[in-house]
Amino acid sequence: MQPKELLQAMFRAAVAAASPDQCVPPHLPDPPRGRTVVVGAGKAAAAMARAVEGHWSGPLSGLVITRYGHGVPTRVIETVEAGHPVPDAAGEAAARRILALAGELGPDDLLLCLISGGGSALLALPAPGISIADKQAVGKALLRSGASIGEMNCVRKQLSAIKGGRLAAATRAQVVALVISDVPGDDPAVIASGPTVPDWTTVTDALAILRKYAIEPPPAVVRHLSAVRVGGEASSEMRGDVRTIMIATPQMALERASGVAWGAGYKSLILGNAIEGEASQTALVHAGIARQVVEHGQPASGPCVLLSGGETTVTVRGRGRGGRNAEFLLALAVALDGMPGAHALAADTDGIDGTEDNAGALLAPDTLKRAAALGIDAKARLADNDGYGFFQALGDLVVTGPTLTNVNDFRAILIDGRAPPSKGKG
Numbered sequence: 001m002q003p004k005e006l007l008q009a010m011f012r013a014a015v016a017a018a019s020p021d022q023c024v025p026p027h028l029p030d031p032p033r034g035r036t037v038v039v040g041a042g043k044a045a046a047a048m049a050r051a052v053e054g055h056w057s058g059p060l061s062g063l064v065i066t067r068y069g070h071g072v073p074t075r076v077i078e079t080v081e082a083g084h085p086v087p088d089a090a091g092e093a094a095a096r097r098i099l100a101l102a103g104e105l106g107p108d109d110l111l112l113c114l115i116s117g118g119g120s121a122l123l124a125l126p127a128p129g130i131s132i133a134d135k136q137a138v139g140k141a142l143l144r145s146g147a148s149i150g151e152m153n154c155v156r157k158q159l160s161a162i163k164g165g166r167l168a169a170a171t172r173a174q175v176v177a178l179v180i181s182d183v184p185g186d187d188p189a190v191i192a193s194g195p196t197v198p199d200w201t202t203v204t205d206a207l208a209i210l211r212k213y214a215i216e217p218p219p220a221v222v223r224h225l226s227a228v229r230v231g232g233e234a235s236s237e238m239r240g241d242v243r244t245i246m247i248a249t250p251q252m253a254l255e256r257a258s259g260v261a262w263g264a265g266y267k268s269l270i271l272g273n274a275i276e277g278e279a280s281q282t283a284l285v286h287a288g289i290a291r292q293v294v295e296h297g298q299p300a301s302g303p304c305v306l307l308s309g310g311e312t313t314v315t316v317r318g319r320g321r322g323g324r325n326a327e328f329l330l331a332l333a334v335a336l337d338g339m340p341g342a343h344a345l346a347a348d349t350d351g352i353d354g355t356e357d358n359a360g361a362l363l364a365p366d367t368l369k370r371a372a373a374l375g376i377d378a379k380a381r382l383a384d385n386d387g388y389g390f391f392q393a394l395g396d397l398v399v400t401g402p403t404l405t406n407v408n409d410f411r412a413i414l415i416d417g418r419a420p421p422s423k424g425k426g
Helices: 003-017 045-055 089-103 132-145 149-158 203-212 219-231 250-263 279-296 324-336 367-373 378-383 387-394
Strands: 036-041 061-067 077-082 110-115 174-180 243-248 267-278 304-313 342-348 360-363 409-415
Touching: 003 250, 003 304, 003 342, 003 360, 003 409, 036 045, 036 089, 045 061, 045 077, 045 110, 061 089, 077 089, 132 149, 132 219, 149 203, 203 219, 250 267, 250 304, 250 409, 267 279, 279 304, 279 324, 279 409, 304 324, 324 342, 324 360, 324 367, 324 378, 324 387, 324 409, 360 387, 367 387, 378 387
Parallel strands: 036 061, 036 110, 061 077, 110 174, 174 243, 267 304
Antiparallel strands: 304 409, 342 360, 342 409
């Protein structure tokens, strides 16, 4: 198998490990004595709802929200498509309906919550006194700031009437949450901003994050945060008796990809499933490890594959078309500088790198050489946050369309060759 084909096969395996058709059915709870209502939000929500419908033995109803273009046909569970990563009115209206559905249920009923990455922006029900436009303004500023997903979701929860455990608090029903993790550490309070999980972050935390990134929120947001801080936090009112089941994680995806590498005759090293930080800086670390493999046979000799996951960020300073995985790969290309035998793929498992139409991109030893032949300056493109434009010009974008799941970033560096002997190697 050629390096490019192997990298793509590993990515497909990682995505398949988190497919709702595979990971939802084994974790479905028993039907209750009363009604079963299915609600949810995230990029996998529609596919998860379809999987529930295909394996549920009793009557069902419900409503889930997914990103535009991520819907699939369902029979009885309604699917609404809405804005992501910036929330919109469609998400707000659907979130309001979900909260109302939860409030109608009693102790003999089951509220089955389908939670996946992207749910935080999709489940957009502002707290009283805040408009959807206010939330959009704060969300856009956070996305450009370089804030981590944990930081963004801390702020989102403090501005929400449904996230941070408030969905579970709104019902008297049994609550079971099936969760596909897209966050480093798999914390259910962070995934989709934890609509069924008690919120232990505070308004003080949210204000500190806004100050850290020099974000000036709209006046209504300032008034809301100030009022909550004076009136006291509401986290103690959140339900803690929800049954939360983690059905797919980044680690599972990396392990599935690792198996593909070993099957092709490559050693596989998983560097971490929860790597965060600026995409370009993360690329420098990965490049250093790749050079250590080639030059010293450490931590493994080639041929091998270095795998990692998590969620990097990009502090946007340029005006190019980016995406954090394209940014990572372009920075990796610059750092490796055409190192022989090194190929790589970086992509988002949801099929969308940021707001573009690609999942990610591919890197080969001749990438910089081919770019130079076209008059493209890799360093200049990196400074302009134009990873998408760089790899598009070379025909090296990875385009899958929506995968209907999300376990976040997937990075693989394939080192196709053996390191020369190194004196003093331990």
